Amino acid sequence: MSPRATSSQARSTPSTVRQLRRQRQRQRRRTIALLLCALLAGVCLTLMLGQSWIDPATVIAVLSGEQVPGATFTLMELRLPRALIAVLAGACFGLGGAAFQTMLRNPLASPDVIGISAGASAAAVFAIVMLSLRGAPVALVAIVGGLGIALLIYALSWRRGVADTRLILTGIGLAAMLQSAIAYLLTQAPARPLQEAMRWMTGSLNSVHLDQSLPLLVALIVLGLALLHFARDLEAMRLGDDMARGLGVRLSLTRLGIVVAAVGLVAFATAVTGPIAFVAFLSGPVAAWLTRHNGSVLIPAALVGALFVLMGDFIGQHLLPARYPVGVVTGVIGAPYLITLVMRDNARGST
Amino acid sequence: MEIKTRPLAPGRTCHPRPTGVYLLLAALAASILLSVVIGARPTDLTALMGLLDGRIDSIDEAAIASRLPRTLLALLAGAALAVAGATMQGLTRNPLADPGLLGVNAGAALAVVIGIAWFDMQQASRYIWVAIAGAGASALLVYLVANLGRGGATPLRLALSGAVVTAALTSLTSAVILPRADIAGLIHSWLIGGVGGATLDRITPVLPFLALGLAASLLAARKLNLMALGDEAATGLGERVALARALAALGAILLCGATTAACGPIGFVGLVVPHALRLLVGADYRRLLPLCALGGALLVILADTLGRVLVRPAELDVGIVTALLGGPVFIWIVRRHTLRSL
Numbered sequence: 001m002s003p004r005a006t007s008s009q010a011r012s013t014p015s016t017v018r019q020l021r022r023q024r025q026r027q028r029r030r031t032i033a034l035l036l037c038a039l040l041a042g043v044c045l046t047l048m049l050g051q052s053w054i055d056p057a058t059v060i061a062v063l064s065g066e067q068v069p070g071a072t073f074t075l076m077e078l079r080l081p082r083a084l085i086a087v088l089a090g091a092c093f094g095l096g097g098a099a100f101q102t103m104l105r106n107p108l109a110s111p112d113v114i115g116i117s118a119g120a121s122a123a124a125v126f127a128i129v130m131l132s133l134r135g136a137p138v139a140l141v142a143i144v145g146g147l148g149i150a151l152l153i154y155a156l157s158w159r160r161g162v163a164d165t166r167l168i169l170t171g172i173g174l175a176a177m178l179q180s181a182i183a184y185l186l187t188q189a190p191a192r193p194l195q196e197a198m199r200w201m202t203g204s205l206n207s208v209h210l211d212q213s214l215p216l217l218v219a220l221i222v223l224g225l226a227l228l229h230f231a232r233d234l235e236a237m238r239l240g241d242d243m244a245r246g247l248g249v250r251l252s253l254t255r256l257g258i259v260v261a262a263v264g265l266v267a268f269a270t271a272v273t274g275p276i277a278f279v280a281f282l283s284g285p286v287a288a289w290l291t292r293h294n295g296s297v298l299i300p301a302a303l304v305g306a307l308f309v310l311m312g313d314f315i316g317q318h319l320l321p322a323r324y325p326v327g328v329v330t331g332v333i334g335a336p337y338l339i340t341l342v343m344r345d346n347a348r349g350s351t
Numbered sequence: 352m353e354i355k356t357r358p359l360a361p362g363r364t365c366h367p368r369p370t371g372v373y374l375l376l377a378a379l380a381a382s383i384l385l386s387v388v389i390g391a392r393p394t395d396l397t398a399l400m401g402l403l404d405g406r407i408d409s410i411d412e413a414a415i416a417s418r419l420p421r422t423l424l425a426l427l428a429g430a431a432l433a434v435a436g437a438t439m440q441g442l443t444r445n446p447l448a449d450p451g452l453l454g455v456n457a458g459a460a461l462a463v464v465i466g467i468a469w470f471d472m473q474q475a476s477r478y479i480w481v482a483i484a485g486a487g488a489s490a491l492l493v494y495l496v497a498n499l500g501r502g503g504a505t506p507l508r509l510a511l512s513g514a515v516v517t518a519a520l521t522s523l524t525s526a527v528i529l530p531r532a533d534i535a536g537l538i539h540s541w542l543i544g545g546v547g548g549a550t551l552d553r554i555t556p557v558l559p560f561l562a563l564g565l566a567a568s569l570l571a572a573r574k575l576n577l578m579a580l581g582d583e584a585a586t587g588l589g590e591r592v593a594l595a596r597a598l599a600a601l602g603a604i605l606l607c608g609a610t611t612a613a614c615g616p617i618g619f620v621g622l623v624v625p626h627a628l629r630l631l632v633g634a635d636y637r638r639l640l641p642l643c644a645l646g647g648a649l650l651v652i653l654a655d656t657l658g659r660v661l662v663r664p665a666e667l668d669v670g671i672v673t674a675l676l677g678g679p680v681f682i683w684i685v686r687r688h689t690l691r692s693l
Contacts, residue, residue: 108511108514112518113515156682156686157686159686165507168507168511169447169506169685170682170685172514173678173682173685174682176451176452176619176674176678177677177678177679180670180674180675183670183671184667184668184671187668188665201525202525278518322529322530323530324526327522327525328522328525330522331518331521331522331523332523332526335519335520335523336519338518338519339515339516339519342496342512342515343495343499
């Protein structure tokens with residue numbers, strides 16, 4: 001081989017790497033932009049379509065504050081709160097779920113499988129049924145419950161350090177206990193119709209109000225930014241604890257921060273909508289698939305989660321013979337995908 | 352998990368140690384008495400004696416008469432679930448196997464809910480086949496999902512696939528129930544898992560299935576012992592592993608399906624009882640399975656009685672009590688073992 005060829009190869013390799021990296025960056029940005037567009041389109045669609053058609057001009061007029069008979073009520077009281085909360089709650093679920101999955105290096109270790117959603121729901125149901133609370137206090141209780149359960153899982157799986165296996169299994173055990181506690185609490189709710197309670201259990205946007213969206217938005221911004229602050233560390237933790245430590249990640253501190261932020265997100269959303277099935281679970285893997293495992297999965301996962309809840313609610317409200325809460329739609333759509341995901345991962349031997 | 356076996360004299364078959372059996376039997380008898388006497392209306396033994404003489408005159412005697420089928424159902428359900436749990440643990444060589452956690456009950460529940468909602472099946476005698484089919488299908492699904500890939504069905508994989516399949520089936524179940532306001536109440540109380548309101552009509556149709564399942568499990572006991580040594584060793588010792596697996600699985604599925612059809616999904620009994628008894632009598636399935644039947648019956652009867660006492664005059668369904676009792680045990684097992692295999 002001539003020396004000239006070698007040197008040209010040596011020169012070409014880094015430039016190819018750089019090109020590749022740039023190309024992957026571009027791809028990632030394109031995917032995120034596409035997801036954003038889809039989300040925007042989804043919101044517009046849900047605002048215009050429904051029992052009655054509202055044309056775009058009227059939608060814009062109402063949103064800018066005009067009073068249009070008929071349309072104002074439909075938009076401001078019915079469709080806008082639903083769409084807003086769907087997007088916010090979905091983003092919270094997606095972000096929280098993806099953070100957990102990345103941190104525990106296991107796509108199955110999402111908050112809804114390892115009992116954190118169950119903890120938040122149990123606390124919320126307790127607050128609603130036993131303490132007759134409504135609104136913001138319920139959210140607070142749900143957050144305390146979710147965090148408490150997360151800490152309990154962490155403490156119970158502590159035995160000369162926390163092994164991921166033990167953590168996940170402990171979570172599954174606690175989740176089963178909490179489910180039966182929720183079932184008991186629901187039987188104690190005489191005034192509340194059973195249908196409504198069950199609807200809440202599967203996750204629904206039926207009783208949302210516009211003023212619930214502000215706390216959710218604040219939570220999403222504050223806790224989401226906190227999670228994004230850890231995004232780099234999370235990427236390092238994907239390589240394994242030792243590698244992450246070698247790369248300068250302070251493991252226990254980072255873990256604590258991620259757990260608090262992710263649980264907070266999931267609990268906030270759960271308090272408003274109930275545990276919407278599988279959104280936290282599915283958003284991460286779907287986002288990773290869309291971005292082709294390219295860079296941090298957090299932001300795409302938030303967008304995917306928002307899209308899931310928005311579309312799930314639309315399908316449940318308008319496209320099915322009976323009206324279903326969003327949790328049933330995401331559950332029924334998510335379940336087969338979930339099982340194939342588990343099968344594929346097991347076949348690859350990653351768990 | 353380490354397998355403790357006692358050396359056996361050649362030619363001697365192994366019998367359960369009598370004292371343990373007598374103790375369990377005595378405890379079971381006591382728990383049945385308690386379960387019959389305690390309730391929203393406390394009664395005393397004279398009423399029971401009166402009933403045994405064939406009188407149902409006073410309210411106390413009527414109360415006891417209505418508690419008898421309930422106690423019988425609790426006894427059967429407990430025995431069936433504990434034996435099914437032990438069989439599944441041996442079959443999968445996995446300490447965390449339990450009909451509730453592995454999605455078997457959820458499968459039976461979904462099948463029954465579909466039967467009630469779409470095919471108008473109202474009595475247990477009509478949906479028992481459906482329940483058993485659902486139990487079998489979901490057990491197969493969980494095992495297939497967990498068993499893919501290298502390493503086979505490790506405890507973590509099995510528990511995760513069980514949790515995932517349970518979650519999936521549960522959301523399908525609520526999708527079936529929600530549009531049907533007329534049957535929601537009926538199904539909801541059934542779904543929690545309870546033995547309240549049991550009548551002999553509800554119990555008799557499941558009896559043949561329970562008997563068949565119990566027989567299959569007990570027949571499989573010796574095979575389960577051999578399979579605990581690993582598939583190769585079992586094959587080397589002349590065991591047809593596939594046949595043994597099929598027999599044990601048939602037993603477990605019949606027991607779970609029939610129990611779920613009769614009283615709804617009850618979790619954790621199949622997990623807790625075999626582990627507790629293993630501490631007492633070791634891991635020999637020939638000894639373990641019969642004792643599990645006694646221990647499971649004891650646990651469910653006590654849980655049912657406890658549920659009646661705790662929130663008197665209301666009741667806690669037995670499925671809730673067993674989950675609250677069993678969850679800590681599950682976590683204890685997770686903490687205690689390195690979780691390779693049984």
